[in-house]
Amino acid sequence: MCKDWRFITSNNKNSMRKVSFLILTIASLVFASCHERAQHSELKTENTKTNIMNNNNSNDSAQVVKTDEEWKKLLTPEQFKVLREKGTEAPFTGKYYLNKDNGVYVCAACGNELFTSDMKFNSSCGWPSFDKEIAGGKIKTHIDSSFGMVRTEIVCGKCGSHLGHLFDDGPTETGARYCVNSVSLDFKKDSTH
Numbered sequence: 001m002c003k004d005w006r007f008i009t010s011n012n013k014n015s016m017r018k019v020s021f022l023i024l025t026i027a028s029l030v031f032a033s034c035h036e037r038a039q040h041s042e043l044k045t046e047n048t049k050t051n052i053m054n055n056n057n058s059n060d061s062a063q064v065v066k067t068d069e070e071w072k073k074l075l076t077p078e079q080f081k082v083l084r085e086k087g088t089e090a091p092f093t094g095k096y097y098l099n100k101d102n103g104v105y106v107c108a109a110c111g112n113e114l115f116t117s118d119m120k121f122n123s124s125c126g127w128p129s130f131d132k133e134i135a136g137g138k139i140k141t142h143i144d145s146s147f148g149m150v151r152t153e154i155v156c157g158k159c160g161s162h163l164g165h166l167f168d169d170g171p172t173e174t175g176a177r178y179c180v181n182s183v184s185l186d187f188k189k190d191s192t193h
């Protein structure tokens with residue numbers, strides 16, 4: 001009887017070990033599956049975020065590239081001369097020099113938003129002048145050594161068209177004076193003001 005009892009107990013212990021092992025195995029498999037799903041979900045979320053960021057970036061920085069012949073079909077001769085051949089309109093003649101309406105100034109070649117009316121200040125230089133751009137990267141700068149002077153040329157960050165020049169003698173706290181040809185700009189008037 002004593003021997004049988006030990007045999008039964010031993011059998012029970014073995015069965016319990018097997019059941020415990022089975023439970024642990026199932027639990028491990030379930031945990032591994034959940035963990036993998038969570039990782040996959042995280043990766044998918046990160047990829048979605050990256051795609052959104054890339055899309056935003058690509059929209060912001062999408063370059064407009066055209067041949068001279070294509071630009072000539074889109075621009076007036078005066079616009080082509082200033083925007084694509086770095087010309088300068090005569091001072092005090094531009095249509096936006098004295099413009100005081102509220103709105104947004106955009107590149108006349110590609111529509112890239114460059115300045116708002118809040119950034120415009122009264123300037124005696126003869127060209128529309130602004131103390132900052134709407135956002136970094138909207139405008140790019142180059143060193144301009146023409147006419148025996150060293151100046152900072154400003155071009156549209158999207159299509160590379162010539163806008164004017166940037167000086168550091170502005171009257172506001174930025175100290176900047178973006179001196180821009182009216183010919184290089186179009187104006188979208190804010191009808192809510």
Ligand code: FE
Nearest residue numbers: 107110156159
């Ligand atoms: Fe442009």
